[in-house]
Amino acid sequence: MxxxxxxxxxxxxxxxxxxxxxxxxxxxxxxxxxxxxxxxxxxxxxxxxxxxxxxxxxxxxxxxxxxxxxxxxxxxxxxxxRWAYILLIPIGAMGYMVFSKKHNWMAKIPMGVLLGIWSGQQIQSYWTVYGPQMKQGMLPIVPTAFDQVIARSDRTPELAAVTITWSQAISNFLFVFTLLSVLSYFLFSFEVKNKALKQVNVAGRYLLMIGFGAIFGSTVMMRFSLVIDRMYFIWDEFLMKRVLHIG
Incomplete structure (x- = not known):
């Protein structure tokens, strides 16, 4: 061209x-x-x-x-x-039997196979996914460096790994408190009668609302970024460069 x-x-x-x-x-x-x-x-x-x-x-x-x-x-x-993979064709074709009133029961076979494989994989990878999250939730809340409010820039990596400043301890305490209070909000197995636990329960509900609000805010920001991108395309890529031939 x-x-x-x-x-x-x-x-x-x-x-x-x-x-x-x-x-x-x-x-x-x-x-x-x-x-x-x-x-x-x-x-x-x-x-x-x-x-x-x-x-x-x-x-x-x-x-x-x-x-x-x-x-x-x-x-x-x-x-x-490996010609054994050809067996996947009839198994996959059974999924389309859901559109047949007479043979729709066959659609449950591939669904059962998929759910069985998925369940086995989830059990196998459960600790790999949630183990690090549990470990990250066990943070120290007692400072080890009482003379330091914030982390110093001259610390070696080995020293930084074992040093907990006041600011880190406060941040870890807020994290652990949020974690425990939110978990206490989902205690549906028994009736909560202790007043202190009720207050923690209420705090967990409000902290959940703050977390969901932050997620909603980030979602709105993402939507606005899409709008800004399209407006930039209309203004710069089309109007300025293609119509007015500027830039």
Whole structure:
């Protein structure tokens, strides 16, 4: 393609992106057919891309290559084929029997296989995932360096590992208190009658609200970052560079 044809193509692509962005954002005003059109286009593109991605990034590597084997361009077999993987075809096909009223019971077989494999993997990896979290929750709350409020920059790594300053002790105490109070909020096995435990229970509820509020705030910030990115695309990539030819 000629350079001017490439620029024309890029301008058309940028204009299509701007129209699609405005169409999707038009739902903020109200439900309309313009939004519905681009919603269906977006979902169609996402479905098509996902179908290709499932094959190229998942099935081809972990199933097809192992089934047929891998042969280099020189003709050397780097990985022999294992025809036992062909048994996965009928197992996977059973999942589509959910659309049949007569044979929908067959769809439960692959689901049971998947749940069994997943359960075994979760039991095996439970300690690997949650063990470090439990260890990180056991923090020291008594300072060992009473003459230091904050960590000093001249400490060696070995000394820093065993030195707990006042600021670290306070931070660790707040963490442990938050952990225990939130856990006490989920004590549903028995009725809480102790007044002190009730107060800790209430504190755990408020701390949960603070945590959920922080998560919600980060979610809103992420949404705004998407809006800012699209506005930058409309203003800089399309309007300034493609229309006004500035920059």
């Amino acid at each position: 000629k350079p001017e044809q490439i620029e024309t193509y890029r301008t058309i692509a940028a204009a299509a992106g701007v129209i699609a962005t405005l169409g999707l954002f038009s739902v903020l005003y109200k439900e309309n057919k313009f939004y519905r059109l681009f919603e269906h286009i977006f979902l169609g593109l996402a479905a098509g891309w996902s179908a290709v991605a499932v094959w190229t990034e998942s099935l081809r590597e972990i199933w097809w290559d192992k089934l047929t084997g891998v042969v280099e361009t020189t003709g050397v077999v780097t990985e022999p084929g």
